[in-house]
Amino acid sequence: MALPKALTSAWLKPCLIFNTIQSLHFVLANVFFEARHIHEGIDFTPCLPKNNLKKAMIWGDSHAAQYYLGLKPLFEKHGYSLRLISASACPPIENIVVRANPNCTEINAQALPEILNYKPDLLILGANWGASSETMNLFELTIQKLKKMGSKLVILGESPLYKRSVPIILAEHIKSGGDMYSAADLEQQFVDNSETVLSGRFLGREDITYIPTMKLLCPTAACSLVADDGAPAQFNIAHLTDSGSKTFSKILAPAILEKSFEKRSSAPLHFLHQEPAQRGLSHSRRKSSVSLIRCLASAQPNRVNPANFYATVRPHIDKD
Structure with a gap:
């Protein structure tokens, strides 16, 4: 899909290799690439921190990238x-072949040496894993290479994934007077199957911190449909809005930054146990949420209208 002329590196501020306009939600990068650039060789220099702070990096697909906006300021507070x-539809696994992204193998082949050479103090790995024994065996080979850096390695488990677009689900809940949580709309079997493989492989290991993301974000099995400002938490079936990223990152950040996830306090979870009224979802907020939902869900059941989405996200990127 051709990008609008307005989408230039002058206002795209990470490194993202994206396939469609949908990925613009995650563009908080210094540079961006289209598929034609990949085989010419990717210059990862703008992706790497150049200050005196400790170095942290997220490597993964859009399900990992969605936390960048929320985690970045929280990490800066911790030095x-x-x-x-x-890259979209591209797990951080060397030599993996992904039908949805034919360039994934080449992207990872170029990214991995850069990361190994850069040696971040903290490396966070995340994806829509769809984990199987075969893919995790391949992932293990990548992990063994990454361990040689001496960095802290953190793996994020599966994130909330829905059967339908969250704005549509939320609109139905608001219309019916229901609460702002949903369990029935989750792709629970997919998430559970993948989580079983992931936790069985990584949870409790001394060399890796594994974070079962779903258990943190959805501790009662039902996931919040709204962020702490009352806005929709996701803009489609999986990906977080900027408000959702900021809200859920408050929960993830302590688990990532603390030495041991198993010993962390459950205090950050207090937000998800509050009633919607306590979370700022006033009558006026409900009205504004409905307006936003109509904007986001105006095109197709499980996709955001690109024109509306571009108009919504551009101001946030411009002021970043």
Whole structure:
């Protein structure tokens, strides 16, 4: 898909290699690439922190990239400069072949040596894993290479994934007077199957910090449909809005930054146990949420209208 002329590196501020306009939600990068640039060789220099702070990096697909906006300021408060290397539909696994992104193998072949050479103090790995024994065996080979850096390695488990677009689900809940949580709309079997493989492989290991993301973000099995400002938490079936990223990152950041996830306090979870009224979802906020939902869900059941989405996200990127 051709990018609008307005989308230039002058206002795209991480490194993201994206396929469609949908990925613009995650463009908080210094540079961007289209598929034609990949085989010419990717210059990852702008992706890497250049200050005196400790170095942290996220490597993964859009399901990892969605936390960058929320984690970045929280990490800076703890002395880390956070950067992102991300390609859509491309897990951070060397030699993996992904039908949805034919360039994934080449992207990872170029990204991995850069990361190994850069040696971040903290490396966060995340993806829509769809984990199987075969893919995790391949992932293990990548992990063994990464361990040689001496960096802290953190793996994020599966994130919330829905059967339908969250703005549509939320609109139905608001219309019916329901609460702002949903369990029935989750792709629970997919998430559970993948989580079983991931946790069985990585949870409790001394060399890796594994974070079962779903258990943190959805501790009662039902996930919040709204962020702490009342806005939709996701803009489609999976990806966080900027408000959702900021809200959920408050929960993830302590688990990532603390030495041991298993010993962390559950205090950050207090937000998800509050009633919607306590979370700022007033009558006026409900009205504004409905307006936003109509904007986001105006085109197709499980996709955001690109024109509306571009108009919504551009101001946030411009002021970053």
